[in-house]
Amino acid sequence: MELENVDKVYPSPKGAVHALQGIDLEIPSEQFLSLLGPSGCGKSTILKLVASLEPLSGGNLRIKGAPVNGAPQGMGVVFQRDILLDWRDILSNVLITAEFKKLDVKSYRERARQLLEMFGLSGFEDRHPWELSGGMRQRAAICRALLDDPELLLMDEPFGALDAMTRDELNFELQRMWLESRKTVLFITHSITEAVYLSDRVALMSRNPGRIAEVIDIDLPRPRP
Numbered sequence: 001m002e003l004e005n006v007d008k009v010y011p012s013p014k015g016a017v018h019a020l021q022g023i024d025l026e027i028p029s030e031q032f033l034s035l036l037g038p039s040g041c042g043k044s045t046i047l048k049l050v051a052s053l054e055p056l057s058g059g060n061l062r063i064k065g066a067p068v069n070g071a072p073q074g075m076g077v078v079f080q081r082d083i084l085l086d087w088r089d090i091l092s093n094v095l096i097t098a099e100f101k102k103l104d105v106k107s108y109r110e111r112a113r114q115l116l117e118m119f120g121l122s123g124f125e126d127r128h129p130w131e132l133s134g135g136m137r138q139r140a141a142i143c144r145a146l147l148d149d150p151e152l153l154l155m156d157e158p159f160g161a162l163d164a165m166t167r168d169e170l171n172f173e174l175q176r177m178w179l180e181s182r183k184t185v186l187f188i189t190h191s192i193t194e195a196v197y198l199s200d201r202v203a204l205m206s207r208n209p210g211r212i213a214e215v216i217d218i219d220l221p222r223p224r225p
């Protein structure tokens, strides 16, 4: 995934907001990159551009060398607030990805169960989101994003609303998942500890306008699965 000299300007009644300026950022295939920086520096905006939820104002976005146009395939997204549907049980919430992408839902049921097991949600398949804790809901949201085994996983402060202990557990589970089935990950966080623990690379951002201030390679030994 590659951003080249990317600008983003949001129109606004009080004058345009220059959210991003001259962003150059590359995530090599199967690498884990975290974006770290103060509130308002444009982290979420970068994710929205990559997910085609917002148009670029300038520059280029390429995924696997090809410019992105139209709804992107092969991408899973997790937000800080899970968007589980309260009237559906957990299994069918995870399966929404298959419905949304018009895949054969039945053939994904086993995969959905395996993912739920991997994230400690075995036995909760037929529970509803409102019956689960925040940590469990976020685990289900991750399972949903991973259902069709996307090559690219985008996460916007997925653990930001969780208590410290649940957060540590989820960091561990996410790292294990990533070590087992390498994905290209763009991860947004406010936590330096989390970024260093999870990432191959950390991009530090500054604001007004949003820029990449520094990119740091993290060269820590990682456990083998």
Ligand code: ADP
Pocket: 010, 011, 012, 017, 018, 019, 037, 038, 039, 040, 041, 042, 043, 044, 045, 046, 210
């Ligand atoms: P971060 O995720 O780092 O907190 P954001 O990407 O959410 O930063 O925001 C970057 C800047 O763009 C901020 O100044 C924010 O107020 C502005 N912004 C974000 N979304 C919009 C929008 N839809 N309309 C106008 N301004 C926006």
Ligand code: ADP
Pocket: 131, 132, 133, 134, 135, 136, 166
């Ligand atoms: P978390 O730390 O994931 O936010 P909680 O502290 O609320 O979770 O709950 C601790 C544990 O209690 C969970 O990991 C789960 O095993 C169990 N639990 C939470 N909600 C339920 C529920 N509705 N039914 C059964 N067990 C639950």
